[in-house]
Amino acid sequence: MEEVLRIEDLHKSFADLAVLKGIDLAVNRGETIVILGASGSGKSTLLRCVNFMEIPSSGRIVMNGRAVGRAVDGKQTYSEKELTRLRARVGMVFQHFNLFPHMTARENVMEGPRTVLKLDPAECARRADTYLDKVGLAWKADAHPSELSGGQQQRIAIARALAMEPEVMLFDEATSALDPELVGEVLGTMKELADEGMTMLIVTHELGFAYTVADRVLFLSEGRILEQGTPAEVLTYPTQEGTKNFLRGHGSFRLPEPQLD
Amino acid sequence: MEHVWDFSALLNNKQLLLIGLRNTLILAAVCLGLGLFFGMLVGAARYSKKPLLYWPSTVFVEVFRNTPVLVQIMWFFFAFPIISPFDIDAFSAATLGLTLNTTAFSSEIYRAGIRSIERGQWEAGKALGMSYGEQLRRVILPQAVQRMLPAFMNRAVELLKMTSLASVIAYPELMYQAKIISTIEFNPIEMYTSVALMFFAIVFPLALLVQRFELKHKAR
Ligand SMILES: Nc1ncnc2c1ncn2[C@@H]1O[C@H](COP(=O)(O)OP(=O)(O)OP(=O)(O)O)[C@@H](O)[C@H]1O
Ligand SMILES: [Mg+2]
Numbered sequence: 001m002e003e004v005l006r007i008e009d010l011h012k013s014f015a016d017l018a019v020l021k022g023i024d025l026a027v028n029r030g031e032t033i034v035i036l037g038a039s040g041s042g043k044s045t046l047l048r049c050v051n052f053m054e055i056p057s058s059g060r061i062v063m064n065g066r067a068v069g070r071a072v073d074g075k076q077t078y079s080e081k082e083l084t085r086l087r088a089r090v091g092m093v094f095q096h097f098n099l100f101p102h103m104t105a106r107e108n109v110m111e112g113p114r115t116v117l118k119l120d121p122a123e124c125a126r127r128a129d130t131y132l133d134k135v136g137l138a139w140k141a142d143a144h145p146s147e148l149s150g151g152q153q154q155r156i157a158i159a160r161a162l163a164m165e166p167e168v169m170l171f172d173e174a175t176s177a178l179d180p181e182l183v184g185e186v187l188g189t190m191k192e193l194a195d196e197g198m199t200m201l202i203v204t205h206e207l208g209f210a211y212t213v214a215d216r217v218l219f220l221s222e223g224r225i226l227e228q229g230t231p232a233e234v235l236t237y238p239t240q241e242g243t244k245n246f247l248r249g250h251g252s253f254r255l256p257e258p259q260l261d
Numbered sequence: 262m263e264h265v266w267d268f269s270a271l272l273n274n275k276q277l278l279l280i281g282l283r284n285t286l287i288l289a290a291v292c293l294g295l296g297l298f299f300g301m302l303v304g305a306a307r308y309s310k311k312p313l314l315y316w317p318s319t320v321f322v323e324v325f326r327n328t329p330v331l332v333q334i335m336w337f338f339f340a341f342p343i344i345s346p347f348d349i350d351a352f353s354a355a356t357l358g359l360t361l362n363t364t365a366f367s368s369e370i371y372r373a374g375i376r377s378i379e380r381g382q383w384e385a386g387k388a389l390g391m392s393y394g395e396q397l398r399r400v401i402l403p404q405a406v407q408r409m410l411p412a413f414m415n416r417a418v419e420l421l422k423m424t425s426l427a428s429v430i431a432y433p434e435l436m437y438q439a440k441i442i443s444t445i446e447f448n449p450i451e452m453y454t455s456v457a458l459m460f461f462a463i464v465f466p467l468a469l470l471v472q473r474f475e476l477k478h479k480a481r
Contacts, residue, residue: 051388080392088390098385102403112389115399157385164389 001028003065004199005050005168010059012045012223019045021223023059027168030197034210036234037220038246043203046220047170050201051090052083063089063167088116091161091169095177097153099145105156106132106141112164131159135189151182155189162193169193171202187213207250211235219243270446271455281438282459288424288434291356293417296363303364304371318368325365331426334358338430355427359420367416374409375401414471421464435459 005027012020019042027033037043048054050061052068060076061068068086069076099108106128113124132138135155145153154174161169171190175183187209194200194213204210210217210231217234219227221242227234238244271278306318325333338354349357378401386396428437435456443452 053384053388084390084392086390087388090388092388094381094385094388096381098379098381100382100385100400100404102407111399115395116390160389 003027004029004031004063006060006062007046007050008060008062010046010049010061011057012042012049012054013057019223020049020056023223023225025218025225027199027201029199031215032194032198032200032202032213033216033218034214034231035201035203035218035220036205036207036210036246041220042223043220044172047092047172047201047203050168050170051087051092052078053087053092084116088112088164089167091164091166093154093157093161093169093171093174095173097145097150097157097177099153099157099160101145104142104144105137105148105159108145108156109159109163112160117164127163127165131162132156134162134192135159149182150178151185154178154186158186158189158193168199168201171200171204173203173205175204175206205250207235207247219246221246264450266451267448268451268455270442270448271451274442274446277438277442278435278455278459281433281435284432285421285424285434285436286463288352288355288359288427288432289417289421292359292363292424293420295356295360296416296420297367297413299360299364300367301371303368304375307368307372308375321361322365322368325361326369330358330362330423331429333362334426334430351427351430351432354430355424355432359423359427362423363416363420366419367413370409370412370416371405374405374412377408378404411471411474414467414474418464418467418471421467422460425460 003026005025007023007025007027010020010023011018023046025033035043035046045054049056052061055078056076058075063086067076068082069078071077099105100111103111109128109131110124113119113127114121119127128141129138132141135158137152137155137159140148140152140156145156148156158174174190175186178186183206187206190200190202191209191213202210202214212231214231216228217231218225219234219238219240219242221240227238227240227243234243235247238247303318303321306314307322309315309318334355337349337357338351341354341357342349382400382404383396386400391399424434425436427434428440431437433441439452439456443449446452
């Protein structure tokens with residue numbers, strides 16, 4: 001198995017608040033990893049360190065076998081240029097979509113290839129068509145975000161990230177801001193990506209989704225990985241008290257599964 | 262006292278008035294252009310975390326926002342030449358005063374406009390791999406400028422009216438020309454009435470435009 005991403009002894013503090021306290025994780029190509037944990041356990045911070053929306057306090061991120069940054073006196077230092085290049089290779093999907101409201105759906109999807117990758121117009125157009133089609137919204141290409149439902153907006157946001165043809169996709173509670181009836185279509189899109197072999201790190205509270213789609217489930221607690229394994233291992237036969245408590249508090253685990261197709 | 266309105270002297274001095282009108286428009290346009298440009302830079306400096314950019318720009322803005330433009334113009338015309346090696350003509354002094362004033366106010370408009378864009382927009386651009394400049398240019402400014410437009414047009418309205426202050430240092434804009442004509446022709450009533458009407462004719466449509474814009478913006 002080919003390793004795409006490795007997180008080594010990652011620490012992150014905000015002022016004197018230690019949020020991540022030593023995360024080690026190796027992610028294989030095509031793997032879908034779901035990250036669970038209570039509010040404030042550091043899930044978002046972990047994702048945001050992977051694409052350097054936050055700069056790790058210590059530790060290393062290794063992409064395709066190469067560490068990001070340079071070690072100076074035993075500490076990683078980063079150049080802004082290297083970080084923007086890295087971010088272009090990692091897709092991120094936000095809870096609140098964050099589509100660009102002054103652009104149409106199509107322009108949103110084309111923006112990365114155009115401004116960041118500086119691809120020629122024909123290739124930008126090809127990618128826009130490909131990825132709008134992939135999320136099933138080619139027919140909404142000329143709509144502005146304000147004319148789309150939340151679910152559609154999130155699928156456009158996924159297409160926008162995919163158009164960069166990233167190595168890894170990060171999803172931070174991509175369905176938490178959606179009305180319940182719109183959650184299914186976004187989870188469906190995410191499942192398709194997983195099935196096609198996209199490497200994904202997903203923070204979600206949809207345990208049904210975690211159970212059926214994840215290759216591996218991590219349970220994060222107070223900035224550490226408390227427990228990890230297959231969905232069955234973590235969700236059905238948890239060994240740690242913290243995981244058990246979390247699952248007990250999660251009645252939604254027993255709700256019917258969303259329609260994924 | 263009965264006043265007999267007589268606008269004939271106006272027509273005799275049409276040429277002088279037109280020169281005044283032209284100079285008013287030139288002064289306003291130059292100061293608006295320069296003020297909006299420098300305002301962007303000063304606004305960006307006030308957005309900066311670097312103290313060397315933040316503090317001077319902040320002091321600049323506060324000084325020029327909190328002193329009368331008339332004082333600024335007089336200062337540049339009468340005081341500045343004494344402490345500096347340059348001579349300064351009326352146009353330059355007026356331009357300096359009005360430009361710096363417009364810079365100070367418009368920098369605040371830029372700042373507030375950029376502030377008004379949610380953090381998620383910056384983040385989305387950043388996550389795509391955009392540099393800071395690309396985030397600003399492609400994502401933030403296109404949205405912010407739309408919100409700033411009414412405020413900028415208000416600035417233009419204010420600026421047009423403020424140009425009349427340049428008459429105190431003998432810059433031959435509309436107001437100064439009117440003063441000259443009225444002392445020659447002894448017709449201050451007709452003269453200043455006409456000047457008021459001319460300003461109104463220029464400024465009012467602009468003000469209406471601003472109002473329409475603001476209404477449209479609220480409706481969205
Ligand atoms: N930029 C920041 N500055 C200061 N503190 C922060 C910052 N970002 C996160 N934190 C703090 O770090 C801790 C972990 O936050 P994080 O967002 O990673 O948690 P989370 O597991 O994603 O929680 P949630 O489920 O509520 O989204 C919280 O206490 C949060 O207040
Ligand atoms: Mg979070």
